[in-house]
């Protein structure tokens with residue numbers, strides 16, 4: 627990488643930085659907004675003249691802040707937040723990292739350099755694609771990093787085990803159905819922008835004045851399940867209402883239902899707390915697949931069953947398409 631400084635982001639800051647980003651300086655959202663005038667992420671490509679001096683590219687391509695991008699202009703993630711995002715995603719050498727709208731390639735290059743992952747950047751601006759390839763060669767990771775010139779809304783990224791984003795709330799929302807359909811356990815990390823009603827599993831806030839969020843794609847378990855192991859007084863059938871990683875467990879009698887527990891998924895890891903009337907609460911943890919959930923339930927100390935662990939196994943009877951309760 628030629629870029630050794632921390633490039634600016636649109637992060638909130640209370641500092642009073644100079645209006646134009648300077649190489650090596652700590653630059654804030656306020657300074658950038660002041661410098662860029664009306665130019666905001668997710669908008670057009672208007673760059674104030676006072677900001678046109680810094681070249682984030684190389685000797686072959688001069689890259690300015692707010693360079694053209696199809697649906698959002700180029701603004702770089704800082705090296706610090708990029709590393710924090712990749713760390714939070716717990717990237718291992720077997721992972722395949724996709725950066726959607728990869729700019730100058732910083733995130734895929736760091737994923738390969740620091741975590742040994744294979745990484746792919748999808749970028750619409752051909753000049754940025756060419757720059758990214760040169761940056762990857764300079765970083766010595768061309769064998770593990772590739773850049774594709776394309777539109778993130780058309781390109782396939784279903785092989786990803788980690789997806790990184792720095793796009794904006796609206797674009798994230800447009801991508802959301804495809805993110806939700808990724809393999810269970812896939813980590814999605816977004817610099818600064820959320821995914822609407824899909825709340826994050828973690829907020830990454832250890833970089834001053836910057837933050838990102840992590841989501842872990844949950845397995846789909848919404849539907850009706852048969853309880854295979856007799857854990858009294860749990861009923862034989864349980865309905866699971868799923869809203870992304872959040873679960874509600876119910877029993878149903880005709881039109882009426884009773885909530886019997888709450889749960890949470892992290893990919894295929896499941897934790898539930900069962901609150902059946904008249905019984906001590908049971909906490910159960912284990913693994914969820916689309917057809918079978920296997921957990922070990924532990925009654926709290928002091929209950930009639932002591933702390934003896936009980937296998938709690940469920941088998942799917944019916945899928946409930948549409949993950950939220952009507």
Ligand SMILES: C[S@@+](CC[C@H](N)C(=O)[O-])C[C@H]1O[C@@H](n2cnc3c(N)ncnc32)[C@H](O)[C@@H]1O
Pocket residue numbers: 667694695696697698699700701702703704725726727728729730731732733748749750751754776777778779791792793817
């Ligand atoms: C805010 S920048 C983020 C760059 C990089 N991911 C980072 O974090 O430093 C967004 C990037 O998305 C690219 N982009 C915008 N719309 C796109 C689209 N439809 N398909 C592919 N890339 C797109 C822009 O050219 C820009 O480089």
